[in-house]
Amino acid sequence: MRSATHADLVSLTETISLAFHDDPTWSWAFPDPIRRQDQYRVFWGFMIGGALRYPWVLMTDGCEAASVWIPPGGAEIAEQDEARIEPLLEQLVGSRAGDVLQLLDRFEGAHPREEPHYYLSLLGTHPAHAGRGLGMALLAENLARIDRERMPTYLESSNPGNNHRYERLGFQTIGKFYPPAGNTPVTTMWRNAH
Numbered sequence: 636m637r638s639a640t641h642a643d644l645v646s647l648t649e650t651i652s653l654a655f656h657d658d659p660t661w662s663w664a665f666p667d668p669i670r671r672q673d674q675y676r677v678f679w680g681f682m683i684g685g686a687l688r689y690p691w692v693l694m695t696d697g698c699e700a701a702s703v704w705i706p707p708g709g710a711e712i713a714e715q716d717e718a719r720i721e722p723l724l725e726q727l728v729g730s731r732a733g734d735v736l737q738l739l740d741r742f743e744g745a746h747p748r749e750e751p752h753y754y755l756s757l758l759g760t761h762p763a764h765a766g767r768g769l770g771m772a773l774l775a776e777n778l779a780r781i782d783r784e785r786m787p788t789y790l791e792s793s794n795p796g797n798n799h800r801y802e803r804l805g806f807q808t809i810g811k812f813y814p815p816a817g818n819t820p821v822t823t824m825w826r827n828a829h
Contacts, residue, residue, distance in 0.1 A: 636776045639692040639701070641684070646698040648680040654759025654770075655679070659819040660793035664735045665728060674727045679757070681723060685713050686756060693777055699764035700773045707751035707786060734815045741812045742791060745823050752825075753781050755790035771800055778804060782829040792822040805829065 639647055652675035655661045656668075665671045665678070683703055686692050691704035705711050712720065720739070724732040746754070755777075760770035781788055790806065792798050798808070806824040813820055 636693050636695060636773060638690045639687065639694050639698075641687055643692075643694065643698060644680065644684055644687065647683050647692065647694065647701050647703075648676055650694075650698050650701045650761040651679045651683065651703075651757055651759045652676050653762050654765075655793075656762075658794050660738075660814060660817070660821050663814045663817050663819070664731075664738055666731075677723070677727060681716075681719070682711070683757070685716055686711070688713065691753070693773065695769060695773060698761065700760040700769040701757070702755060702773055702777055703757040704777065705754040705756055707753060709754075711754070711756055737815045738817075741814070742821070745791065745810055745812050745821075747789060747809070747823075747825065750787060752787040752789050755788060758790075771804070775804060778826070778829075785828045787828045788826045790824050792824055795820060795822060798822055798824070 652672055655675065656671060662668070662671065665674045683692065686703045686705065689704070689706050689709055691706050692701070693704065694701040721732065721736060724735050728735055758770055758774055778788065788806075790801065792801060801824050804826070806826045808822055809825045810823040811820040812823070
């Protein structure tokens, strides 16, 4: 595992975009499977690029798996970049931008704020390396590093099929929400400090 740099942005974006191709929440947000990878490259590139201002974008050496963490007191989207989200979504999904903005608001509204914590914004494994446990191994290494700081962690699981994997690492469900008119829940999960 190593910390990513801006030089890794293209590889990071590719890994996350491909990993999330069939994700039930994000494929709802970007429903056209033909355009989705191009849209993801722009959207996830924006999100990951902003997170690189912290030393908590972590990856395996060849970017087979990647995780994007926001440290305690940090913000997923820098204040100066917030105004770019709406026009970016209008460019990517047109008339669906309002629904996707509502989804992002639901992510924000569900996020606990009472206790400082590390926030796992994204975790993905490149499909060419899926099924080998690399993503969960990376996450376990991340958590060991965070545990040395005695800090709790929070994530949203946008694919219910992954919930049991997070539970095995000590995360517990604390809530859920749905995309507007969507029927697959996003599960919010918390892991106490160890």
